[in-house]
Amino acid sequence: MKDVIQHLETHPLRDMLYGELHSRPFQVIPSPARVTHLALQVDEAQRAEQFRHLQKLHEILGYEVPQVETQCYEQTFGNLRIRWEKHLEFTSYTFINLAPLSHPDPFTEQGISELPFGWLEGLPGTVVAAFHVAIEDARENPEPEPNEVKPWFEQMRLVGSSPQSGDARVWTAFQLHSDGFGRLLVYNKRMSDSQLGRLVQRLVEIETYRLMTLLALPEARRTSPALGDMDAKLANLTGVLADNHQVDDSAVLSELTQMAAQIEAFRAQTTFRFTATRAYADLIISRLAELREDEVSGHLTINEFLSRRLLPAVRTCNAVSERLDDLSRRVDRVSDMMRTRVEMAIQQQNRELLSSMDRRSRIQLMMQHTVEGLSVAAISYYLVGLVKYLLEAIYGAGVPFDKTIATGMMVPIVLLAVWLATRRIHHHFHALAEDELAEGNTGKKRNERRKRN
Structure with a gap:
């Protein structure tokens, strides 16, 4: 019976559909460990160049060079584990340093510490997210107090969280530090390596998607004043038409056409970015729900902080996107009205011409x-x-x-x-x-x- 399927016609994407759910498995991370995560925006040429750069790393370290490019590639080089993932508009690298720790400062040793000198500097792409995750084991040794944690974040205001119903403690500032990286500090209190891997991956995705979400905010701020000017101009024009003032129909139609062209240009520039922002925001909300956070006394949780700071930015982008659509519809309606006016004027001219021709005929x-x-x-x-x-x-x-x-x-x-x-x-x-x-x-x-x- 097991050979029956071989005699049936199968869909050409069947294997891919099965493999898609397992293309990005959760990692298993021990504690303590040091993790560095990078997310880089790339085009197709840079994506291919990144794979060649990854092959070069294998050659430097003396490992077998991969020949097939996949959506998610993971390899362990002694105490260094590297995970490379391809996403729609960016690629991500996760470097995990499993070497024994020798310094009390959790951010002195990093996930990229075991990389060959100069390899990271040659990485193609534009860095959007770059942060270190320090994982400490608090199952036997007690975790430090908040005032002891703050110096490791250069005295910045901290966001504290007890995810997974208190099985871990997470500290972060959601800011860049003097080394140009963000920082996350995770204390493992009662989690297995698999659970810890899932937690770290959720935190990494939240921080990465947070930054990808905010890429649309400058576009929204740049577009909004121009939309305000066009909105006022369209409202004034509509008011003139409503009051039955005599206007130059051809000049009005020309102005409306120019306005419609500007709106379409704005939409072409921003539609993908605003759509991506909504998608990333939905992913962040789902990841925050999966954290199941408990509050750390005196500190905002990750969910509270992002809901207070990130969601208003998302709403701003959504408002500008909706305003673009609304303005486009209003310009279309006014254009239709002006075309109707022009057609009526042409019909009146035709009637007068026919009357004149009738008189001449008589x-x-x-x-x-x-x-x-x-x-x-x-x-x-x-x-x-x-x-x-x-x-x-x-x-x-x-x-x-x-x-x-x-x-x-x-x-x-x-x-x-x-x-x-x-x-x-x-x-x-x-x-x-x-x-x-x-x-x-x-x-x-x-x-x-x-x-x-």
Whole structure:
């Protein structure tokens, strides 16, 4: 039965889907230990270069060089463990120093202390997060008092937490120190190595995602004044239109088009960053819930500190993003209204043009009738002349009659004949025009029926 699956068609991503849940396993970290975490923003070229830089580290330390790039790579080099992870817009390095400790200051020895000289300086990418995590064992030795911890954070104000229902104690300042790194101090009171690894990973993710979340705040601050100016300009323009003031429609449409282009430019620059901020904020909230913190007397917990300082920044970014969307919708509505005004003005001009053309047509028709009357008289005059020549020829042939009376009698007959002929021609062309109009209407109805069908 175990070979049955081999005879079935399987999805090409099936193995990847199974492996995705295990691509970033929790680490097992003993106590004491020293950890250094780096998060670097990279493009695709820098990401590939980082893997080559990681291969170079294996060559320096004399280990087998990895050939396949993975989402999460972990290797132990004696007392040094390195974990490299690829994320959507950044990569992260976690260096864990497992060597015996020899200094009472928890931040003198660091996770990067065992790295070869010069390797870290050549790491490609832009550093966003960089901090040390010092892990101390408090299961046998008592942890120090808060006033004893403060010097290790250069006398900065501390944030204290007792996560996992008091099984550990965490101290941090959420600030950069003189070495350019942040610091976290963790005392293990009742946790196994696996539990400690999960706790450290949550703390590392909270600090990394906190900084990635705040990347959008400068964008929000830069964009907000420009949005305020456009908002005021749009409100003033809408007020002018509402009061039925005469405005230059083409100038207003040009201004609205320029405003819409600016908004779209802002959205193109900020949409990804604001969306990422919301995603990182959601991850931070979930990680904070997993900490299950207890309060340390006299100190803010990590959850309280971040809720007070980080969430307002997230709300600011969300407000600017929503303001961009709202302003875009309002510009679209005003643009639609202006286009309607322009279309109505064009229709009014068309009506006036048609009325003018109708008046000209009537004048031309009257002139045509006048010309037709004159042409009847002119044609009759020439025909009467021809008839007169005919009568003289007949009279000269010896037929006795009064030429004057005969010529006079032919005048009304010729006039009537010419008028009837002219009217007949006029009616003929009028019938042709009506037939063409009827054929056009029939073709239009046929096309409409085809469209409906």
